[in-house]
Amino acid sequence: MVKNYLSLIKFSHTIFALPFAIIGFFLAVSSTDAELNWATFGLVMLCMIFARNAAMAFNRYLDRDIDKDNERTAIREIPAGIVNVKSALIFVITNSVLFVIATFFINTLCFYLSPIALGVVLGYSYTKRFTALCHIVLGIGLSLAPIGAFLAVAGEFTLLPLLFSFAVLFWVSGFDIIYALQDEEFDKSHNLHSIPVWLGTKGALNLSNIFHLLTAMSILFAGYYGGFDWVYWIGAAIFCGLLIYQHSLVKPNDLAKINLAFFTTNGVASVIFAIFVLADIHLV
Numbered sequence: 001m002v003k004n005y006l007s008l009i010k011f012s013h014t015i016f017a018l019p020f021a022i023i024g025f026f027l028a029v030s031s032t033d034a035e036l037n038w039a040t041f042g043l044v045m046l047c048m049i050f051a052r053n054a055a056m057a058f059n060r061y062l063d064r065d066i067d068k069d070n071e072r073t074a075i076r077e078i079p080a081g082i083v084n085v086k087s088a089l090i091f092v093i094t095n096s097v098l099f100v101i102a103t104f105f106i107n108t109l110c111f112y113l114s115p116i117a118l119g120v121v122l123g124y125s126y127t128k129r130f131t132a133l134c135h136i137v138l139g140i141g142l143s144l145a146p147i148g149a150f151l152a153v154a155g156e157f158t159l160l161p162l163l164f165s166f167a168v169l170f171w172v173s174g175f176d177i178i179y180a181l182q183d184e185e186f187d188k189s190h191n192l193h194s195i196p197v198w199l200g201t202k203g204a205l206n207l208s209n210i211f212h213l214l215t216a217m218s219i220l221f222a223g224y225y226g227g228f229d230w231v232y233w234i235g236a237a238i239f240c241g242l243l244i245y246q247h248s249l250v251k252p253n254d255l256a257k258i259n260l261a262f263f264t265t266n267g268v269a270s271v272i273f274a275i276f277v278l279a280d281i282h283l284v
Helices: 001-009 013-015 018-031 038-062 064-069 085-104 107-129 133-156 159-189 195-225 230-249 259-283
Strands: none
Touching: 001 133, 013 230, 013 259, 018 038, 018 159, 038 064, 038 085, 038 107, 038 133, 064 159, 085 107, 133 159, 133 195, 159 195, 159 230, 159 259, 195 230
């Protein structure tokens, strides 16, 4: 049962945004008067888990009829009958409520903003029905991770965590465009919207390149603005290098390595970058 739900929500993909939430949390601890509180850290991690559980399960719930017609996605848990529709919806509602409850125990600002955060991460699932900018909406949803974690500690907005949020926004938007290339023909035939449908394979890859250039610029500016030391810059170089490597894997006439570019490369990039940022904050 648990295995089925972990598969439903692709729990392993939590690795994309979670390291940036950890960055945001420890940035707040190191750059404000706030003290390290492990209970708050635990609540932030729970918020990340609950929000992502709700968002992914809602996506699978809403897309169940689309998924059953797509050969690539027909094996997903709901169209395959592994998880029933009612149970998936209950799972979404439960995790949404738990997310809001967790924010209540963090601080008032996070609690008041929690419906907005939920609206973004849940609302993404509707967007491919009416706009090619759905990838950007997904990016916005995941970009809430560093600034949300920062707010949990500091209770206020500052520029530095926002720079990391911009990095996540463009990074996720860029790699989601690459991922969507798999369904370009299916989406066209079912009147679904995406950047690949709008711009074609080559145009989509070019826009993904631009987004990842903006990611690199955000990472570099965050390093400069935050006054980070040499450890950060090693992590930034590795992260940017993996962005370049990701684009070397996928060509307009060769999409066979999309999954390697999407999951493995981006997962490794986020974890390594977070390790170097945290090391710079606490060791240098």
